[in-house]
Amino acid sequence: MSVIVLVEHTEGIIKKKSLEAVQYASAIAKNTGTTATAVIAGNVAESEMQSLGNYGANKVLHVADDKLNPSQHRAFARILVTAARQENSTVIVTLHDVNGRAIAPRVAIQLKAGLISGALSLPDTDKGFVSKKSAFSGKAFAFVNVISDVKVVMLAPNSFPLVKAEGSAAIEKLVVNFEDKDFGVKVLSVDKISGEIPLSDAELVVSGGRGLKGPENWGLIEDLAKELGAATACSRPVADAHWRPHHEHVGQTGGTIRPNLYIAAGISGAIQHLAGVSGSKTIVVINKDPEAPFFKAANYGVVGDVMEVLPRLTEALRKFKSQQH
Amino acid sequence: MKVLVCISHVPDTVAKIVLKDNNTAIDESGITYIINPYDEWYALIRALELKETGVANAVHLITVGRANTEPIIRKALALGGDEAIRIDADSTDAYVTAHYIAEYAKSENYDLVLCGKESIDYANGAVGPMLAELLDVDFVGFATDIKLDGQTITIKREIDGGEETDSLSLPVVISCQKGVAEARIPNMRGIMAARTKPLKTITPAAISAVTNVAYYELPAAKSGVKLIAPDQMDELVSLLHAEAKVI
Numbered sequence: 016m017s018v019i020v021l022v023e024h025t026e027g028i029i030k031k032k033s034l035e036a037v038q039y040a041s042a043i044a045k046n047t048g049t050t051a052t053a054v055i056a057g058n059v060a061e062s063e064m065q066s067l068g069n070y071g072a073n074k075v076l077h078v079a080d081d082k083l084n085p086s087q088h089r090a091f092a093r094i095l096v097t098a099a100r101q102e103n104s105t106v107i108v109t110l111h112d113v114n115g116r117a118i119a120p121r122v123a124i125q126l127k128a129g130l131i132s133g134a135l136s137l138p139d140t141d142k143g144f145v146s147k148k149s150a151f152s153g154k155a156f157a158f159v160n161v162i163s164d165v166k167v168v169m170l171a172p173n174s175f176p177l178v179k180a181e182g183s184a185a186i187e188k189l190v191v192n193f194e195d196k197d198f199g200v201k202v203l204s205v206d207k208i209s210g211e212i213p214l215s216d217a218e219l220v221v222s223g224g225r226g227l228k229g230p231e232n233w234g235l236i237e238d239l240a241k242e243l244g245a246a247t248a249c250s251r252p253v254a255d256a257h258w259r260p261h262h263e264h265v266g267q268t269g270g271t272i273r274p275n276l277y278i279a280a281g282i283s284g285a286i287q288h289l290a291g292v293s294g295s296k297t298i299v300v301i302n303k304d305p306e307a308p309f310f311k312a313a314n315y316g317v318v319g320d321v322m323e324v325l326p327r328l329t330e331a332l333r334k335f336k337s338q339q340h
Numbered sequence: 341m342k343v344l345v346c347i348s349h350v351p352d353t354v355a356k357i358v359l360k361d362n363n364t365a366i367d368e369s370g371i372t373y374i375i376n377p378y379d380e381w382y383a384l385i386r387a388l389e390l391k392e393t394g395v396a397n398a399v400h401l402i403t404v405g406r407a408n409t410e411p412i413i414r415k416a417l418a419l420g421g422d423e424a425i426r427i428d429a430d431s432t433d434a435y436v437t438a439h440y441i442a443e444y445a446k447s448e449n450y451d452l453v454l455c456g457k458e459s460i461d462y463a464n465g466a467v468g469p470m471l472a473e474l475l476d477v478d479f480v481g482f483a484t485d486i487k488l489d490g491q492t493i494t495i496k497r498e499i500d501g502g503e504e505t506d507s508l509s510l511p512v513v514i515s516c517q518k519g520v521a522e523a524r525i526p527n528m529r530g531i532m533a534a535r536t537k538p539l540k541t542i543t544p545a546a547i548s549a550v551t552n553v554a555y556y557e558l559p560a561a562k563s564g565v566k567l568i569a570p571d572q573m574d575e576l577v578s579l580l581h582a583e584a585k586v587i
């Protein structure tokens with residue numbers, strides 16, 4: 016009956032957002048009087064798997080197959096379905112990310128289960144199995160109820176702070192009978208954006224708009240991001256003009272992010288831009304126009320010229336950090 | 341080669357969301373519906389390009405929705421496509437929507453099914469992979485580039501922290517996002533032609549939903565922006581540390 020949770024790793028290091036998923040699955044397990052079972056595939060050290068116990072996993076099912084690639088979603092769907100059947104599970108958790116979003120819907124079909132995408136809250140089991148999610152580009156929250164016996168939940172990353180506790184997890188091998196069709200996707204090449212923090216996982220984001228005037232001024236954004244340890248983002252016109260790469264574009268037609276801090280410099284705050292960032296916990300807006308719509312969505316605002324304000328903010332952070340040590 | 345494009349209808353981005361019936365429903369009276377942008381700008385246009393370059397010989401459009409969604413599918417036909425299918429059913433649940441589309445698609449043997457990355461209403465992005473599972477084919481999500489060479493398809497797609505190029509054999513379901521194609525505006529000729537293109541309506545055997553929306557909430561209004569003078573960045577930093585607790 017345990018709650019199954021898929022764990023992702025990068026070359027053997029478990030992703031932080033997967034720890035969040037394990038913690039989330041373990042909280043569901045507690046609320047429903049059962050335990051949490053993590054499922055992980057590929058080359059991962061025993062000690063790394065055991066650390067999942069600190070986030071509430073009671074058991075880890077390990078698929079020791081090093082030819083598995085996260086893009087082989089069918090293989091991963093089969094892993095989860097095998098685990099769920101073996102454990103008699105009625106709740107399966109993945110992340111709402113590029114991998115989880117390709118795997119979980121397949122699992123839902125195989126197990127005839129209802130799916131909640133981008134869950135922001137623990138399921139309320141008094142009302143059925145109801146979880147909160149963002150809807151209409153952040154303009155509302157929908158509380159989705161799953162009425163099938165089996166439930167599949169994709170957790171939105173960065174929704175719950177991690178709390179490390181002491182715990183231990185028993186590791187078991189999971190045997191999966193793969194089929195040839197599980198490996199239909201051949202990966203020709205991978206292009207990782209190295210040295211940068213992936214935007215989708217970032218807790219802190221510094222973003223620039225047309226107010227920066229041109230790519231030559233992006234050093235101001237990068238300096239601040241570096242000082243903060245933040246990822247960088249931009250508005251659509253900035254990506255369209257090739258001032259910045261497309262993967263940085265956030266908004267309705269770009270990425271959706273929910274960082275703890277979003278600093279928007281020289282961005283007007285059009286509704287399509289807000290659609291991608293309104294889930295941010297704290298928003299700082301720097302704009303020379305006090306009437307810019309973004310100020311209405313901001314927690315902190317600075318009415319001023321980005322060319323002057325950004326270096327000052329970077330400097331203030333540097334000072335703050337040196338005082339911290 | 342036959343291509344199917346899945347078209348969903350969504351409230352216009354700028355639509356104001358008003359709740360009714362004790363917050364259990366959205367007031368639809370003030371809302372205009374549009375073609376889901378990912379479907380219109382990327383999935384549909386890429387399908388049309390494949391036809392224009394002679395790679396595809398048929399492009400069909402499908403939507404699951406009631407009669408009020410007909411203008412949306414006609415609008416899609418004005419951009420292009422040979423025929424459209426409307427499955428006359430509610431599309432509130434991805435599980436059900438995917439089953440209806442799969443039921444139809446099975447009989448037509450499509451080589452390529454193109455979806456959008458997600459519908460902008462609930463942002464599930466679930467119909468594509470569910471459809472792939474039901475059709476027993478591969479799925480590649482978040483594509484930014486799609487190239488076809490005979491039975492082999494090469495797809496660039498977003499992965500965690502980067503991009504990857506995948507190769508696989510048809511048939512396949514792909515979800516499209518920015519990069520796959522350039523949006524177009526329908527012209528008068530397309531709009532006229534769309535009026536006479538076949539639009540089939542199919543009444544499916546009903547499937548029960550496995551999810552529903554119990555209720556909605558509107559986000560709490562921001563308590564108002566706290567303004568900090570542009571020469572007081574130390575103050576902003578200490579607010580972010582002590583008050584917002586984000587650094």
Ligand SMILES: Cc1cc2nc3c(=O)[nH]c(=O)nc-3n(C[C@H](O)[C@H](O)[C@H](O)COP(=O)(O)OP(=O)(O)OC[C@H]3O[C@@H](n4cnc5c(N)ncnc54)[C@H](O)[C@@H]3O)c2cc1C
Nearest residue numbers: 224225226250251266267268281282283285287303320321
């Ligand atoms: C269907 C659709 C989808 C869209 N999707 C997206 C999307 O995904 N993401 C997105 O971002 N946009 C999207 N847009 C575009 C969106 O409507 C806006 O046009 C866009 O977000 C504006 O970008 P911006 O704020 O950088 O530029 P602008 O609107 O030009 O704003 C620049 C801002 O910088 C300020 N400024 C100028 N100089 C300075 C200075 N020296 N110091 C301080 N401030 C300064 C100005 O006061 C202004 O507020 C979409 C539009 C449509 C129609």
Ligand SMILES: Nc1ncnc2c1ncn2[C@@H]1O[C@H](COP(=O)(O)O)[C@@H](O)[C@H]1O
Nearest residue numbers: 346348404431455456459464465466467
């Ligand atoms: N009612 C529908 N009819 C046809 N296709 C749909 C429908 N709903 C979703 N789709 C397709 O599935 C994609 C993902 O939608 P969703 O799972 O609703 O986020 C959309 O971009 C469409 O291509």
